[in-house]
Amino acid sequence: MEFNENFILGCSAIGAGLAVIAGIGPGIGQGIAAGHAAAAVGRNPGAKSDITTTMLLGQAVAETTGLYGLVIALLLLFVKPLLP
Amino acid sequence: MPNQVMLGSENIDFMIHGVFSYQFFGHTVWITTTHICLLIVMILIIAFAAAAGQAMKKATEVPGAFQNAVELIVEMLDKMVKAVMGKNAAKFANYIGSVFIFILICNLSGLMGLRPPTADYGVTLPLGLMTFTMIHYNKFKHKKLKGVVRELCDPWPFWAPINLISYVAVPVSLSLRLFANVLSGVVIMALVYGLLSFIAIGWPAILHVYFDIFSGAIQTYVFCMLTMTYVTDAIGES
Numbered sequence: 417m418e419f420n421e422n423f424i425l426g427c428s429a430i431g432a433g434l435a436v437i438a439g440i441g442p443g444i445g446q447g448i449a450a451g452h453a454a455a456a457v458g459r460n461p462g463a464k465s466d467i468t469t470t471m472l473l474g475q476a477v478a479e480t481t482g483l484y485g486l487v488i489a490l491l492l493l494f495v496k497p498l499l500p
Numbered sequence: 501m502p503n504q505v506m507l508g509s510e511n512i513d514f515m516i517h518g519v520f521s522y523q524f525f526g527h528t529v530w531i532t533t534t535h536i537c538l539l540i541v542m543i544l545i546i547a548f549a550a551a552a553g554q555a556m557k558k559a560t561e562v563p564g565a566f567q568n569a570v571e572l573i574v575e576m577l578d579k580m581v582k583a584v585m586g587k588n589a590a591k592f593a594n595y596i597g598s599v600f601i602f603i604l605i606c607n608l609s610g611l612m613g614l615r616p617p618t619a620d621y622g623v624t625l626p627l628g629l630m631t632f633t634m635i636h637y638n639k640f641k642h643k644k645l646k647g648v649v650r651e652l653c654d655p656w657p658f659w660a661p662i663n664l665i666s667y668v669a670v671p672v673s674l675s676l677r678l679f680a681n682v683l684s685g686v687v688i689m690a691l692v693y694g695l696l697s698f699i700a701i702g703w704p705a706i707l708h709v710y711f712d713i714f715s716g717a718i719q720t721y722v723f724c725m726l727t728m729t730y731v732t733d734a735i736g737e738s
Contacts, residue, residue, distance in 0.1 A: 476722040480673060483680030
């Protein structure tokens with residue numbers, strides 16, 4: 417079977433759009449982290465700087481899976497590995 | 501055939517460009533914009549280090565402004581390493597400090613109009629592989645072969661392949677995290693300057709503050725923190 421170049425590019429664009437759906441997960445995760453950090457600051461305002469550091473570190477690690485999706489999307493759009 | 505997917509996007513440019521090529525044992529090797537930006541970053545860091553060395557040679561009891569700044573940086577890095585690695589801090593403070601300064605200046609170089617070198621997987625993968633080498637060198641050094649084999653077969657011996665995959669995943673995830681974070685900033689800045697070039701006056705500075713300074717500093721901190729955690733874990737209690 418033979419595919420037209422435009423068809424492959426269109427499917428790559430759809431795939432890139434689907435790949436960035438991965439952003440949902442980190443969004444939920446970072447929100448949970450931020451919510452718990454806010455609760456922790458409310459309970460213990462003295463430890464605010466420690467809590468903020470821990471929260472930012474955890475959020476930066478949680479962000480990774482979303483960024484994998486972004487990398488896949490960018491590969492599909494700009495490197496175009498599926499084109500013959 | 502013109503690329504119809506990216507129609508109307510001629511101004512968007514965040515790719516790595518070749519500057520010139522040469523033949524190396526039959527291969528065409530390119531010097532790219534990443535090399536040039538790395539060179540600029542290196543010159544900056546080396547110049548700062550040389551100036552700091554000169555300032556420290558004639559250090560005074562009451563420090564001047566520059567000596568004060570250098571001492572502040574070194575103390576901050578030492579404190580960061582000490583907080584995670586405890587009694588092993590003295591051996592690793594030099595490496596972690598150098599990597600911290602290098603990645604930080606690389607990420608901040610977006611402010612100088614350069615393409616950050618860390619937005620090239622060829623720069624972040626070696627950084628991840630250096631961490632990988634350090635982890636396993638220290639593991640063999642401190643836990644000996646017996647301890648390493650025992651750790652590989654942690655719950656049961658047939659678990660070994662899964663543990664091996666998790667060892668390989670460490671440098672990949674470390675390097676991809678740094679790469680993708682910086683790259684996402686570069687892409688968004690390129691989109692803003694490419695598509696909104698006629699109204700992109702002044703206000704993109706806010707985006708620079710977030711993507712270059714905030715995100716760059718956080719990712720630098722995360723990279724060094726994770727490297728230290730993994731190495732401390734590899735050394736163990738002994």
